Structures are given as C-alpha cells and as structure tokens.
Amino acid sequence: MRRGQRKVLWTQQTAGLGNFLYDWMHAHHWRARDLDIVSLRTPKMRPWLPVFGAPAMELTVEPEDVRRTDRIEKGLYSEWGVAFDESNLDEFIRGFIEPTGVIAPERVPESHRLTDADVLINVRRGDYVSSAANRLNYSFDLDEYLTAALTRSREGGGAIERIHVVSDGIDWCVDHLGWLDQHADRLTFETDGLPPETHLAIVANAPRLILANSTFSYWGGYLSSWRTRRPEWIVAPWFHIRDEADGAAWQLDPRWSIVQDIPSHWAPVTDPVSE
DSSP: OOOOSOEEEOOOTTOOHHHHHHHHHHHHHHHTTTOOEEEEOOTTTGGGHHHHOHHHHHHEEOGGGOOTTOEEEOOOOOOBTTTBOHHHHHHHIIIIIHHHTTTOGGGSOGGGOOOTTEEEEEEOOTHHHHSHHHHHHHOOOHHHHHHHHHHHHHHHHOOOSEEEEEETTHHHHHHHOGGGGGGSSEEEEOOSOOOHHHHHHHHHTOSSEEOOSSHHHHHHHHHHHHHHSOGGGEEEESBOOTTSGGGBOSSOOTTSEEEOOOTTTTOOOOOTTTO
16 A cells, blocks of 8 residues: 555656646646645656756656655546636646746747737647547537637637638648638748647737647647636637547636537548548
8 A cells, every 4th residue: 555645646648748737737736735746757748848847857757766655646637627727727827837938928930929810720630630539539520610710709809810720730731721711811821840839839829719629729728818818719619529528628718718519510520631
C-alpha cells in the first residue's frame, strides 16, 4: 500500500498538450495549497517541457523517479464546473502559463496578428482523420458547422474583415475551405509551417475564435477569453466525441457561444477526403 505524502497524477500516454494541461492545472491548483503533487511526464509531453521551461519541470516527474511510496491518481480533470471553473483557469493562466511567456503577444508573427474585426478558425485534422476509429468518434460535417459558427461570430462580434485558418492539416484546409472567402473581406491560411507552440500563441492572442472539437482548441478558447475578457466572442461546437456523454463536450466554458446543432445533427463523416 502506498502511504507517501506525494501524489502523482498518472497522465495518459496518449494525452497531447490540450489534455495534459488539465492535469497540470489540477496539480498547480493543489501545489499552491501546499499539497505535494506532480504530473507524470510522458513522451507526448516531453517536447513541450522546454517550451514551458522550469515551471513545467517542477510540476512533472519522470517515470523512473516515481517512488514506491507515491500515491498514484488516475483521473480526468477536464469537466467544467466539476474539475475546474473560471477561477481555476485564471489562477493557472496567471500563475503558470503567462509567466512562461508561451502566450506572449510578441511570439505571434506579424502576419498572424489579428484584430477585433478578424476571426481565427482552428481546424483539427491529424489523427482525427488519419485513424478510422477517430473519424467515427470525432468527425462531423465541417462545412455545416463553420457556416453556423460564422453566423454566430457575426452576431456577437460584428462584420468579419479577415478569416485566418490555423490547422494541423493546413494543406487540406487550403484545398477544401476556399469557400470561406464568401464570409469575409480576406481569407488567409497559416502556411508558414509554424510549430505547435506558435500556433498556441496565435490562437491565444486572437480575440475572436471558432474552435474545433479538440482540447488544443479549447485551451485556445480559455486563453483568449482570459486575455480579452470577451468569452462571448469564442464560438465552439456542442459536440466533442461520439462515445462519451452522448456526444456533448464537457470542457466548454458556458460563457462561450455554443453551436448546439447542425443540419446533419453531428453525424459522422467516414470519408477523410470529404470530411
């Protein structure tokens, strides 16, 4: 039986940035209240450790450094209103993320800086579409969603001068989302091959966002909401994943503008080309 004082959050091996930031927020919250708690380092976490620097190293532990007496905790800390809320986010962003400089405005290249008249669309591709199982779980008609989301964005923030698309599958976006130019004076794509940490800074500093059903996107929404204090300018899909919570995203800030439904009712799109 493990009876030590230290608690180790057993971060999932599959957790990318958007997922393990919830673990980090949970650990940061309790460390600020003098609890000895850390998050397990994983291969997917490792590239981000130098990005966040010393604070991330202090918050995490290598698998080989887990003690026999450590108390292992396996859980998810991503449900709004249960695991965290606006005050927890404020504490974590102000006390951990912002001091690292990761979301500093100067990290955003000049051509990717957006104004209150612009809208950033974050499109999730990657293993959401390369894996047949993930396509079945996460996909929906993107054109339908974006059409509805753009209407929401105009209603909440006014006319759109520029739409800027940031994605982990930007070539697909360039080929399939040209129709977005009908909804703004100018349509641009992030085709500079910028790294994920720069994508995070771009999204975090964009005042008006249309999010994907991904945790990376959600964190962009949290960070933008915190910076601008205009959470109503963030548009997100009601849907997250098909096999949990009847599809409903449990991570959403209720102050955001949520697209509750689309004409196809979030039905899966099995063809990765047309999705």
